[in-house]
Amino acid sequence: MKRYIKTILLSAVLLVGITVSCKDSFLDRPPLGAIAETSLTNPNGVNGALIVAYRGLTGVQIGAWYTSANNWLWGGIRSDDSYKGSESLDQATEINPVERFEVLPNGPSVGNKWRALYDGIGMANIVLRLVEKTPEISAENKTRIIAEARFLRGFQHFEAKRNFGNVPYVDETIEGTDAYKALKNDQSIWPQIEADLKFAYDNLPGTQTAVGRVNKWAAGAYYGKALLYQSKFSEAKAVFDQVIANGTTSKGEKYGLVSEFKNVFRGEEENGKEIIFSIQYTVGDGTGGANSNKEGELTNPHNDGPGGCCGFYQPSQTLVNAYQVDAKGLPFLDTYKTMNVRSQESDPNNYPDRGMLDPRLDYTVGRVGVPYKDFGPAKATWIRQLANGGPWLPNKMIQWKDEIGTYYIPGGWGQTQLGKNQILMRYADLLLMDAECEVEVGSLDKALQYVNMIRTRAAGSSVVKMEDGKPVADYKVAPYSGPWTDKEAARKAVRFERFIELAQEGHRFYDLVRWGVADVVITDFLNRESKVRTSLAGAKFTKGKDEYLPIPEFVVNQSKVDGVANIKQNPGY
Incomplete structure (x- = not known):
């Protein structure tokens, strides 16, 4: 896909981009611009339009941040695994209300995400x-193109559904202002999302000519995910089982876990066997950074740290605490929240904490005084504002020093370019989703097997060491022993494994909502962490409201026919 982006994207944008611009409204869809539709009804035009549809995953066409599917704001900062970070006044209008559950229907970041x-x-x-x-397009290619486009449409509707709750479904028959004004959001769109994703699963090939294109198995994984979000565990399990047993990457490589946890996030593995679907990014392609990951660049450590800007998306104390383990290498499922890992903030004379820790911690979170990838020990100066963002640094998705030039181009503020792909789903995620289904309707033994596959990989991965060659901490992680016999205990273990394995990947808030525990977990998080983090003081999560974002004000207003809005606002806003 990266090669396709380089050669087709710019011309495709000129041809197609003008046809989909939202401008200042959701409903007012402009007609084709200066380029006639007949100029696009040929194989190259259709392929260019499809490339642009893939580019829509980045949200870059909106010209605003927090619009892509990586969801570090919407799935991360709204959860208990991350803080906004940075400093209190930076992006205050866009992010502060989101972190504090005070977002309004006219909030800029909410409107941009919808657009x-x-x-x-x-x-x-x-x-x-x-x-x-x-x-002129052959029947085989036509089916493939339709399947890819329907996958992308289903994916985007899935994102809309889990962010905004009550949303309208828009298919290819909807054209013109009157048709858009007639749309309503009073019915669930899950059936249409399922239909799009299932069509893609049933009709896409197992391999593709470009690695970034969705294939049968990635579509199946997302079809299963849509079923899981509706608690259709038996149906989701059947799909997940097929993908686990037979799934391959678009290159034809069998899905699996890479041997080293840290390598999942290395550029060299960005289209490897663990990656099910990702947003394709590039640097050094002659576009001046047009195809780089703009949102990811905001999460670099600040000042003299890797990237130099901008210090957002800092891990929470709650997340860091979750990596503590007992003498057997097992997590403290019930007590981790009250056992704080030490930092330069909490204990300036005795850090970093060298106790018993899961080794995944130091490849997920940056700790001051601990080697940070291949940059040497992380420094306190890399944190932009300690009181606001806390003592921990994002780590997992940040470039390595030896990736500079190939996957990252440094520069001044706003000029850095991050070219590593943004992972949206990986094999460990798939295993843990299937493990959830096994707990609910299948075999606890199978759920245990999936969780232990992930923990065994962690146990066999290399650990972070100081310059003298000694491990930074007393690293331990081990598989769970013995059969799982208690369903509730198994459920808790599977969910906890998602927390620590997939931390800082934009999943956590959505997991809490679909499990029906967001109000309990986030209220507890705010009550505890607001005692130290001034940015959270007074913040409150309201059950029945804050699980979803408000429908943007302009969407409701522009859906009015004879003064009555067809698009209704979500409860509580």
């Missing part, structure tokens, strides 16, 4: 309209 999602949906629908008007 990006429905713009992406519009891009997919354009492909579906064009392909039907292009007879």
Whole structure:
């Protein structure tokens, strides 16, 4: 896919991008611009439109941050695994209300997220309209193109559903202001999401000519995920089982766990066997950074740290505490929240903490005084504002020093370019989703097997060492022993493994919501952490409201027909 982006993207944007621009509204979809539709109804035009639809995953067409599917704001900072970070006044209008659950329907970041999602949906629908008007495309290619476009449409609607709750479904037959005004959000769109993803699963090939294109197995994984979000455990399990047994990457490599945990996030593994689906990014491709990961660049350590800007998305104390283990290498499932790992903030004379820790911690979180990838020990100066963002640094997705030039181009503020792909789903995620299904409707033994596959990988991975060659901490991690016999205990262990294995990957808030525990977990988090983190003081999570974002004000207003809005606001806003 990266090669396709380099050669087609710019011309495709010129041809197609103007047809999907949201401008200042959700409903007012402009017609084709200066380029006639007939210019696009040919194989190159359709393929270019499809590339643009993939690019819609980045949200870059909106010209604003926090719009891509990586969800470090929406899935991370709204959860208990991360703080906003940075300093209190930076992005205060865009992020502070989100972190504190005070976001309003006219909030800028909320409106931009909606625009990006429905713009992406519009891009997919354009492909579906064009392909039907292009007879030169073979039947086989036509089916593949439709399946890819329907996957992208289903994916974007899935994102809209889990972020905004009550949302309208838009297919390729919806064109013109009147049609958009007639849309309603009073019915669940899960059936349509399922239909799009299932069509892709049933019709896509197992391999693709470009590695970034979705294949049958990635579509199946997302189809299963949509079923899981509806608690359709038996149906989801059947799909997950097939993907685990038979799934391959678009290159044809069998899905599996890479041997080293840290390598999952290395550029050299960005399209490897553990990656099910990702956003493809590049640098050094002659576009001046147009295809780089702009949102990821915001999460670099600050000042003289790797990247130099901007210090957002800092891990929480709660997350760091979750990596503590007992003498057997097992987590403290019930007591970890009250056992604080020491830092330069909590104990300036005795840090870093060298106690018994899961080794995944120091490849997920940066700790001052601990070697940070290949940059040497992390420094306190890398933290932008300790009181606001806390003592921990993002680590997992940050570039390594030896990746500079290939996957990262340094520069001044706003000029850095991060070219590593953004992982959206990986094999460990798939295993843990299937483990959830096994707990609910299948075999506790199978759930244990999946969790232990991940823990065994962690146990066999290398650990972070100081310059003298000694491990930084008393690292321990071990598989669970013996059979699981208690369903509730198994459920707790599977969910906890998702917390620590997938930390800082934008999943946590959505997991808490679909498990029905967001109010309990986040209220407890705010009550504890606000005693130290001034940015959280007075913040409150309201059950029945804050599980979803408000429908943007402009969407409701522009859906009015004879003064009555067809798009209704979410409860509590």
